[in-house]
Amino acid sequence: MQYPPLARQTRISGVVKLHVVVDKTGAVAELSILSGHPLLREAVERSVRSWKFELIPAGPVDFDLAYEFALSDKASDHADEETTFDILGRVRLVSNPLIHPNYAQTTGRRGE
Numbered sequence: 661m662q663y664p665p666l667a668r669q670t671r672i673s674g675v676v677k678l679h680v681v682v683d684k685t686g687a688v689a690e691l692s693i694l695s696g697h698p699l700l701r702e703a704v705e706r707s708v709r710s711w712k713f714e715l716i717p718a719g720p721v722d723f724d725l726a727y728e729f730a731l732s733d734k735a736s737d738h739a740d741e742e743t744t745f746d747i748l749g750r751v752r753l754v755s756n757p758l759i760h761p762n763y764a765q766t767t768g769r770r771g772e
Contacts, residue, residue: 661707663729663741663755667699673729676704681722686713689720700729728752 667673676696683689688709693701704727732754741755 661703661743661753663753664699664703667697667703667729668731668755670699671731672697672699673731674700676700676727676729678704678708678725678727679722680708680725681720682713682716683720684716686715688713690722694724696727700727724749726750730754 674697677694678696679690679692679694680688681690688711691705691708693705696704708725708727726749728750730752741753743751743753745751
């Protein structure tokens with residue numbers, strides 16, 4: 661998954677909380693977004709709906725998930741992104757904020 665470009669450009673960060681139900685085949689059967697910025701919610705929903713889990717013979721399983729979007733301190737004109745699954749129930753995506761190309765041209769600075 662990638663940081664949504666418009667969210668990155670406008671420096672939107674935050675956490676999207678959701679509830680996921682996985683069926684016996686390992687497919688995401690249900691997904692409920694509980695909270696989060698609209699630009700981030702859409703990206704999370706697309707990503708999580710594409711996930712495939714191992715078969716679950718005992719039946720459907722449900723869990724809560726927090727998907728955190730964070731911007732690093734250093735701006736860049738390209739996306740250096742890192743996604744981690746650092747604790748149970750949390751996915752963290754960190755990206756550099758985007759520098760508008762005109763900013764570097766008019767100021768001579770690159771977003772330090």
